[in-house]
Amino acid sequence: MALKVVSAEAIADGCRLFELALPDGGALPSCEPGAHIGIRLPDGSERQYSLLNYGSAPTSYRFAVKRDPESRGGSVWLCDKAVSGDTFLTEAPRNNFPLDEGGHPTVLIAGGIGITPIRAMIDRLEELGREWVLHYAARTRAEAAFADELAGLGSVHLHFDDVEGGVLPVAEIVRAAPTDAHLYCCGPAPMLAAFEAAAAEASIAPERVHVEYFTQKYDVATEGGFTVALARSGSEFRVEPGKTILDTLRAAGLDLSSSCEEGICGACETRVLEGLPDHRDAILSERERQENKTMFICCSGAKSDRLVLDL
Numbered sequence: 001m002a003l004k005v006v007s008a009e010a011i012a013d014g015c016r017l018f019e020l021a022l023p024d025g026g027a028l029p030s031c032e033p034g035a036h037i038g039i040r041l042p043d044g045s046e047r048q049y050s051l052l053n054y055g056s057a058p059t060s061y062r063f064a065v066k067r068d069p070e071s072r073g074g075s076v077w078l079c080d081k082a083v084s085g086d087t088f089l090t091e092a093p094r095n096n097f098p099l100d101e102g103g104h105p106t107v108l109i110a111g112g113i114g115i116t117p118i119r120a121m122i123d124r125l126e127e128l129g130r131e132w133v134l135h136y137a138a139r140t141r142a143e144a145a146f147a148d149e150l151a152g153l154g155s156v157h158l159h160f161d162d163v164e165g166g167v168l169p170v171a172e173i174v175r176a177a178p179t180d181a182h183l184y185c186c187g188p189a190p191m192l193a194a195f196e197a198a199a200a201e202a203s204i205a206p207e208r209v210h211v212e213y214f215t216q217k218y219d220v221a222t223e224g225g226f227t228v229a230l231a232r233s234g235s236e237f238r239v240e241p242g243k244t245i246l247d248t249l250r251a252a253g254l255d256l257s258s259s260c261e262e263g264i265c266g267a268c269e270t271r272v273l274e275g276l277p278d279h280r281d282a283i284l285s286e287r288e289r290q291e292n293k294t295m296f297i298c299c300s301g302a303k304s305d306r307l308v309l310d311l
Helices: 074-080 112-128 147-151 170-175 189-201 245-251 286-291
Strands: 002-012 015-021 036-040 046-050 061-066 087-090 106-111 132-138 156-160 182-186 209-212 226-230 236-239 269-274 294-296 306-309
Touching: 015 074, 036 061, 046 061, 046 112, 061 074, 061 112, 106 112, 106 170, 106 189, 112 132, 112 147, 112 182, 132 147, 147 156, 170 189, 182 189, 189 209, 226 245, 236 245
Parallel strands: 106 132, 106 182, 132 156, 182 209, 226 306
Antiparallel strands: 002 015, 002 087, 015 061, 036 046, 036 087, 226 236, 269 294, 269 306
8 A cells, every 4th residue: 555644753762653544544454453564665675563553444554663773774764754745655454463352461561662562452451441551661761652641541660771770670570460461572672582581481371472573583594405395386496505485486486475574574474284394483472383384484494304385
């Protein structure tokens, strides 16, 4: 979809809020809390951003971007150069971080710009009348998007590193969670690693532990040395060292969906019919990895000599 920037405004130090809509103001594809959209930037690269709103027929998509000079350049361009009236080719929402809307308590942990998908979850949990609590950390209050509006809610605990003298005690929060709670975490990689380690140590059931990565979790599989067979066409290709499955199939002329190429967006998800993948994504749960029914060909490889994919 070609969507126009309706507004672009600063909401915290180094952070801007964007709203995109169709030029005619019509309804957009539905989105749920935790969903993200993909945006194609002027240089042809694509980036994914979590949505702040949800609905069955929204008239706009809202997302926030934190300027990160150490990133691949998308956040810097959006924060420095994007203005109202710009148009972006935009993918429909995809959700790898869905909210479980059951009647259990919900513990939300966010760090920095990781508040964006969590913010939509809070609105939905409030709408449903569910029990929830948020622990939101940032280096300073000035860098914390939505801090003022969140501070007015009774179930929010704000943590600022410069005030507290250290980072959010994620392990303590996980250990103190109700035994039937679902726990969600989105933020920088060290926070996510601490969260997953604490959940494992507390023996929390995997189906109650939910994470969203903004950067790749594992190195992309480029070891090669295996064959990929395409079930629909009957073609087979050798994946050489230094190449990914996606690289190999594109070089053979296949037009395949992809976006982040880091295993965080889900655009290249592909069904596995035979063989043993080497999963390197940040999306699949441990149970889904063991089932080996699907994989992400932008970043994952093979542990077997041959993979048969539903392509």
